[in-house]
Amino acid sequence: MRATEAHLRVLERVRAFADLSVQERSEVLMFARERRVGVGDVLFQEGAAGDSLFMVLEGELSSLVRTRVAGAKPVEVSRAVPGEMIGEMACLDPAPRSALVIARTACVLAEIDRSSLAAMEQALPRASSRLVGWIIELVHARMAAVNDRVAKALAPPGTPEPSVPPPPPPAAGSSAPPPRGSVPVPAAAAQAVADVRSGFRSFIDRLRGSV
Template identity: 30%
Template sequence: MSITTQLVKKLVQIPIFGGLTVGEAAAFFEVAHEASVGKGATLFREGDDGDALLVILEGEVAVTRKGIELARLGKHTVLGEMSLMGEGEVRSATATALTDVKVLNVPSKRVQKMLKDDDVAALKVVANLAQVMSKRLQAINERLVSMSGGKKKEELADFGRILTTWQF
């Protein structure tokens, strides 16, 4: 399928496709296809094979895990990007359409083949992905720290300080 230049221009504004020339993007999305699902439909389930990366073109999608909503994604955001990391990746969460949704489906096999061929577009996407992931990891770390009481505990050092007030 060929996608419009207009859409390509939109897509390269999404962080993980940042830095792609229009020509590279066109090549990258060469075998992508559009798909539509109705409101309430499931795009993929936790544990499914991660066979494609999805770009939301229209509508809103909820990402949930074990019934807990992790994120709500809208137009021109990406989901299922972990599937690019390699074969055998399974979906780590469930994606459900909150409205009628139109997505662009990029088969991960295709991307992996491009990577094998040292395709510049695919390499740029993966480099971008690494950046996105590291930001996410940072956010999770910060959250972990805040969950454990806001600041790092120093119980042994605190005890040592208490003892200095009991000098004998």
């Protein structure tokens, strides 16, 4: 696709492309196919085959996944705005799409499929290494989120957690709460497991939105 001034400005804000020249950024777009979608259009379905990544140049899209919790009804797990990327995992390592992506507004996307990426690697090694670096950044950040959640889930119930509301005060007449780090009563432990489960479930759904 031909680069417009506005689209180049969007790519200029992408951190992974920061050290590329304007010329190089417009060359990246030469390897991309322009894809326009209207409000409510489906970019791809969950489970669909596909090996394209999309850089959002205009508009906003929603990623939705089906959750077993809410039956078959899809829930929104993320939104993509200009300067962000969708579908990058399937481009580097083909697998069925893990989310349904719908345009919330009219969108202009730069689509790069697997074969274009291979061609780009030959012709524009520097720019394509920045693109792959961008993907690595996204994947590492998501994996860090997974690790962080797992570490939090492993913390004993007494560990301070700033975002967790303080436990309710003990009922009148009850004995003082046990000291932190003591063995939890089974009911509290069961509640902790339930909390972890529901927290993870929504977290997984969000991550699945990174198709």
